[in-house]
Amino acid sequence: MQKKQLASSPANEQVTFIQHDLPGLDDGEYQLDISQTVKDNSGQTISDGTLMNSYTFAVTGDRFSLAKPAETLYSIFPADNSSGEYSNVLPHAVFTKSSLPWSRYPTTNPPVTGLQPGSDTDEDVPTWLTILLFDQDDMAEYPSLSLTPVNATIADLFPSSLLPESSLGNNYSYFNSADSTRLDAGQTLEDIIQIVDIPLDLFWKTAPTVDDLKLMAHVREVSLVDKPTMAGISDMGEPLGKFSIVFGNRLPQTQKKSFAFLVSLEELEPFLPDAENGGAPSGNTFDGSKFIRLAALKQWAFYSTGQSATFVNQLLELNERSADSTKDALNTNLRLPYSGSNQVVSDGLDMGFVPLNEDLRTAGKTVSWYRGPLVPYRIDSPGINLPIASPDQATIFDPTTGMFDVSYASAWTIGRLVALQDKSFSTDLYNWKKGVSQSVIESVEESIITENFGAMLSRGTDPAALKNNAITKPSAKLLHKTIQSLIQLKK
Amino acid sequence: MATLYSRNTFQNVLFDVQNDAARLEENMGDASLPENLRSWINRLLLLKGVPFNYLVPDEKMLPPESIRFFYLDMNWVDTLLDGAFSIGRNLSINENALSMNLDRIALPKSQKQVKSSAHSLRSAALGTMAPASDLKVVTGFLLRSKLVIEYPGLGVNAYPAGGAPGEGNIQLLDILRLEALGPNSDTMICLIDGDCQRIDVHEAPEVLHYGIDSYSYTADSQKVSATKVLHTFTVSGSQVSLSGNTVIMAMDNMFRSNSPRVVKMTGLAEQIASENNVQSIDSAQMGFEMTEGVGMVSFIKKNP
Structure with a gap:
């Protein structure tokens, strides 16, 4: 099998042309016969006859x-x-x-014919x-x-x-x-x-x-x-x-x-x-x-037809441009086209915002700005203090239009909803958090013990039970030391 | 001793700790996200699972046959991740709840952890090494076109300013996510790690077609006149190398006389072989001789 290589794209990508890829076994039914005889050094058969078995199997594949x-x-x-x-x-x-x-x-x-499965020609x-x-x-x-x-x-x-x-x-x-x-x-x-x-x-x-x-x-x-x-x-x-x-x-x-x-x-x-x-x-x-x-x-x-519809042409014709035009495409960002004369609205739309109806919690209705994560220009982070306890903390008031910008509030809400929807994630995250807060409480407890019983913890020699442990929690140490002193007291 | 054992002491210390970020972090230990949570948040970071109308709130923003380039608003994404991370957070107005204070420490840590492994999803799918990253700037595009369905394997190369071919050292930006938004979707999303200046979209080499350069048939004289530009090659052993030259091969006699648009494949192979001074060619050599070049279009960002 011969391989031919041809460099094609600017990133120097290689395409390898290969003559064929013969399957190990053609599609069809096969019979496998296995036999075993045991012979001694001189070639004499020493087993009781020949052990034989036969299996049939099929290689299935698309046919009609x-x-x-x-x-x-x-x-x-x-x-x-x-x-x-x-x-x-x-x-x-x-x-x-x-x-x-x-x-x-x-x-x-x-x-x-005569080709071993897995080999090539x-x-x-x-x-x-x-x-x-x-x-x-x-x-x-x-x-x-x-x-x-x-x-x-x-x-x-x-x-x-x-x-x-x-x-x-x-x-x-x-x-x-x-x-x-x-x-x-x-x-x-x-x-x-x-x-x-x-x-x-x-x-x-x-x-x-x-x-x-x-x-x-x-x-x-x-x-x-x-x-x-x-x-x-x-x-x-x-x-x-x-x-x-x-x-x-x-x-x-x-x-x-x-x-x-x-x-x-x-x-x-x-x-x-x-x-x-x-x-x-x-x-x-x-x-x-x-x-x-x-x-x-x-x-x-x-x-x-006589008209070219190649890959390149289709790409050049994106964004309502004609393939042979020398002009650049006009709108290449995610934003709504606007033909009105209101400067404030025009600016808002140019920045990628969309006015959407919003149902307020107080049962009122209003129109608010919304913008997704895919914006027309670079926005540096951090622009918002996280974590927050409610989407209201991420709602922004825009004084020029008197409208709310609920983009980040929506992002937070949808993140929470997506997480809640996946039960295994939300349970695992909750349990992990519980674990973290548990370890904080434990660690605080241990530090209180260390602080108050420092003298007792450092007194005398460590009991044998503690010697092989690399890290000993103060609470455990305290317990052992207390028992040790009680035993000594009794003696 | 009595004060020590009273619950108040413990509560007071605990309260002090949770109000002191430094002490809280000290007492938190390692607290890195386990693998399953990290990879879940990783998917969300790449906007997987976010309903499409949250990405493009109005269809007019992405009409049929359009490509739209964007920067990813990291504030939006951070807020999205905080929303997901808020499970189990005590949502009260008390700013000093333990769960809230814990999240204040844990959130930045886990966000950092998630962002540094942002490449892991695509790398795992491709079996490549995941590049390290801090996701400072993410750019990308949405492509809505028949192309997405007709050319499923179209390739994307992204270059930063000054890194494109012909501008000195070629630098390629890493792709974080590139996929159609569903099995039969005509919309494709691409997220790129870095500020990209130029995006090349090229045809997939595996679907390049066979083509000839001209064909005409005169019904009266029943004559075909056709040509094909060949890239000549030389063979030594099993190595085939292109010489870089082209010849125009006449294909007038390469069609069946009783069906003038049917190519005589074997005859064509013989002629290609003789143009290249070799005995015979196989299907692989035929493949690269008959294949038309990779079509590619570059999209370059222009500052207004």
């Missing part, structure tokens, strides 16, 4: 649908329902699981996932083509000759050469999946060859340090993350709605074109006017 799409599928490009300049780009899907594109295979037989390995892209022109050419998502069950992937209730009829799908309706562990015929029926002729034109598939997925290893915290991705205690990416091979058409399908090509080698120019595979006996039914793990649509 993604079990947890939100966790597995990290991002798709172009975004669903987006429009923009996509006519020069290839659609793709990024997965959080780096070995997913190689957990199954598009070939009839495993592409890599420099050999090119085809991916079983690809993205097929169709548009309105294809629908015009093939009237039977329907590009809306269809719900079905796994049973519908079997030919009707094998499973009469299947809606497949005598068209093609994954189980054409199957002789039973056996599925992988954990799958049932009733599992809901999404399917797309592609006229075989069209499939031959657009589907990649097995050799193409070797080039259409790879792994990227990137730093997560400047990324948002995302559950299951960048909060795993690892600063590096591995993602796998699968590409389509067709450019979207301009001014047309494009439909992208992330489909499984598992063991569909006989149906895939074998020449890089596409077309029917040589020597096939399939009827090109029938359709092939594919499981769509994800489908989405986008519209390719």
Whole structure:
């Protein structure tokens, strides 16, 4: 496996492109046979025959649908329902699981054999996932083509000759050469999946060859340090993350709605074109006017316009600015826009304050200023004396407007409410405080004893019971010394 | 002896102690916050759990497709933390209640403890070392845009004045919190430790797409004309290094004749290999040759 590094961003961030990440075991069922014989020095078997046991287990993985799409599928490009300049780009899907594109295979037989689990190879390995892209022109050419998502069950992937209730009829799908309706562990015929029926002729034109598939997925290893915290991705205690990416091979058409399908090509080698120019595979006996039914793990649509909608453009267009403008954005702070002429109000809003209705404790109503913690300018602390015993102590009167500023009072109240809402925190905090105040009382008590019985505490030798204690509380010492003197008195 | 044992003596001393900050602190011992309380307050410090309308009281302050930069008002945050810390405080007008006086000593101590470990949440998630900090100045931004959903891994680099690339020594400010405000939220919050002058928002390298530079198809002659700018590289052993040069590769014959927008991947790979004078390329080399560069936008603070 070769790794390629490419420095990309100004912080000198590294992206590592990796050819593939083969899973230790492909998805499927396995049987583990264990046998043990005990031999002596000369190689003679000395145990009673061979001890044997056999276990079966299964490696399960996504097959005809993604079990947890939100966790597995990290991002798709172009975004669903987006429009923009996509006519020069290839659609793709990024997965959080780096070995997913190689957990199954598009070939009839495993592409890599003899590889020990956990080891890797420099050999090119085809991916079983690809993205097929169709548009309105294809629908015009093939009237039977329907590009809306269809719900079905796994049973519908079997030919009707094998499973009469299947809606497949005598068209093609994954189980054409199957002789039973056996599925992988954990799958049932009733599992809901999404399917797309592609006229075989069209499939031959657009589907990649097995050799193409070797080039259409790879792994990227990137730093997560400047990324948002995302559950299951960048909060795993690892600063590096591995993602796998699968590409389509067709450019979207301009001014047309494009439909992208992330489909499984598992063991569909006989149906895939074998020449890089596409077309029917040589020597096939399939009827090109029938359709092939594919499981769509994800489908989405986008519209390719002439207008650029790249990441950069979208960022430049923030704050009601146009992307090609040379002017700076006008308002980049959290504050309410104001067009009136009242200077006092204008100043207040510019500082980030908002007038809000307030219900007074005395049942009256008034309007007060409120400002959250995210302010337009730097405010140095401390500007307020803490701790306080009531939010009223943090209410500020603004003489210029005759209004109250309840920002800090609200902050204090919401802090208290959030704390009270979390029972385990509030109880723990209360107990900790009780502990602290207990220790103060104890410490005061001890100091009174030290002060008043100093003479007695320092008299004579320490009783044996105290000798091994590093720190002795005066109260304990006093007790021991008193008992010691009483004993001596009795003697 | 009688006076010594009377409860009054004890009460008087105790009263004296609680009214004397120095003596109170002396008698309090270590009193540092236990780990579970510290990390809870830590989350609150980063405004986790504060209802969003307390952060942005009016939607017009953060309309769709906007980015808003801010300073964090530490007084507000301190007050917020005091509110949470006030559990078990005797809320009477008697300023000298023991619980109040204890909090006077304990609050600054624990606030300091919490602030110095402000980085621990993000560092724990990333498995990195938490930088020490006193949280003097915290800045940041709120981004509300489709971008947050469409580009989940977008990267953020924050620089202080004089520390941005091209201004001498590059200094990066540490990010305290950077996350979308929910699973399908279009709003993202970023808190940065330090006064930041410039923020770079860049595309996530793991989601960069494959692209070519031009494509046109003439229906009459059924001819495709397309180009792609390639960064040439050299291979030695398993090391691949970019030469820094680019060539314009014609891709006219890289599309299927019966479906002129479908790329012949293997043919393309062969051509990329021959442009670079190597035998063949694999999917990883294909990956970085076909990937378009990282898009990045810098937001720079200007003083009016």
